[in-house]
Amino acid sequence: MDNRETIGDAWRAGAARLREAGVDEAEGNAELLLLHLLECDKARLLMDMREPFPPERREAWERLLARKAAGEPVQYMTGGQHFYGRLFDVSPAVLIPRPETELLAEAVLAAADERLDGRERPLRVLDVGTGSGALAVTLAAERPRWRVTASDLSPEALAVARANAARHGAAIAFAQGDLLEPFLAPGAVQAFDVIVSNPPYIPSADMPGLQREVRDYEPHLALDGGPDGLAPYRRMAAQLGRLPAMPTIVAWEVGIHQAEVAAQLLREAAAWREIRFVRDYAGIDRHVLAIR
Known part of the structure; x- marks a missing residue:
């Protein structure tokens, strides 16, 4: 890089490099990496576009561009992703929270308020396969009176979820296990008003064709839903009747x-x-809510 290069020059050259490597939204990705590298917000970055690029950060900038050009998700590189207005820690141990899942949180909050007086009552809520904890933390933060439990098969994912709960001051109980199994053991007495889950739903045969950022970097445990993608749903549906009580909302x-x-x-x-079904931003029926 030229010592006279500006931050704007570095951004444009970085975006071009990512575009040549087949990275989607190359300009946006280069911008996110610059924000992370320079530890500033977007307003500051725009103000400083004509300032010299700091030479002491050139090596780090090259490493970031190389990682992104190879397909690594920016969220894993920066260590964070926003969800429902909050910043969540993410790592390769967890699926990166998606914007469409915010619609699931919104739908659960609305349905619980409508059917269960969710703003007034301390509902018992379970997030199955919590991953980063984005859903569980959001529900607990939006409704502090709720008693939220989060479960996951992966101990590494639970560690990330616990850190996010602590980060946002959310009082959440955690359990390790597969789907509803932790709550079906002999002597289990805990019942839930609401069960929410974003389980793996990609058909196994579709996994090789996923976008490389997803296929090569995000945890397959959180993606592969079996031959038709519906294996976790079949198992959860069968497990519901074995709970101490049927939830009011799934x-x-x-x-x-x-x-x-x-x-x-x-x-x-x-x-x-x-x-009822809830459509995502692409018009796909993305969420299913069953209400008793």
Whole structure:
């Protein structure tokens, strides 16, 4: 790099390098990496675009660009992702929270307020397969009176979720285990008003064709949902009847073309007053809510 290079020059050259490497949204990714490298916000970055690029950070900048050009998600490189207005720690042990999952949190909050007086009552809520803890922490932070439990099969994911709960001052109980198994053991007495889950839902055969940032870097444990992507839903639906009491609300995030099948699994598991779908930003039925 030229010593006279400005921050703006570095951003444009970095974006060009990422674009040549086949990175989507190259300009945006280069900007996020610069914000991380220079430890500033976007307003500061825009103000400093004509300032000299700090020479002491050139080597680090080259390393960041090389990692991104190889496909590594920016969120793992910076260590964070925003969700529902809060910054969450993320690592390769957890799925990166997606914007569409914010719609699931929003739908659960609205349904619980409507059907269970969720703003007034200390509801018992379980987030199954919590990953980074984004859903559990969001629900606990938005409704501080709720008693939220979060579970995950991965101890590494639970460590990230615990750190995020501490970061946001959310009082959450954690359990390690597969889907609802931790709550089905002999002598288990805990019942839940609300169960929410964003489990793996990618069909196994589709895994090799995923975007490389997802396929090569995000945990397959959080992605692969079995032959048709619905294995976790079948198991959870079968487990519901073994809980001490049937929850009033079950809310699932699902993959494309899976909503109706997931709804039928819930119909076969229990009698519900209503089953509704929530569409994501692309118009796909992305969330299924069953309400008793």
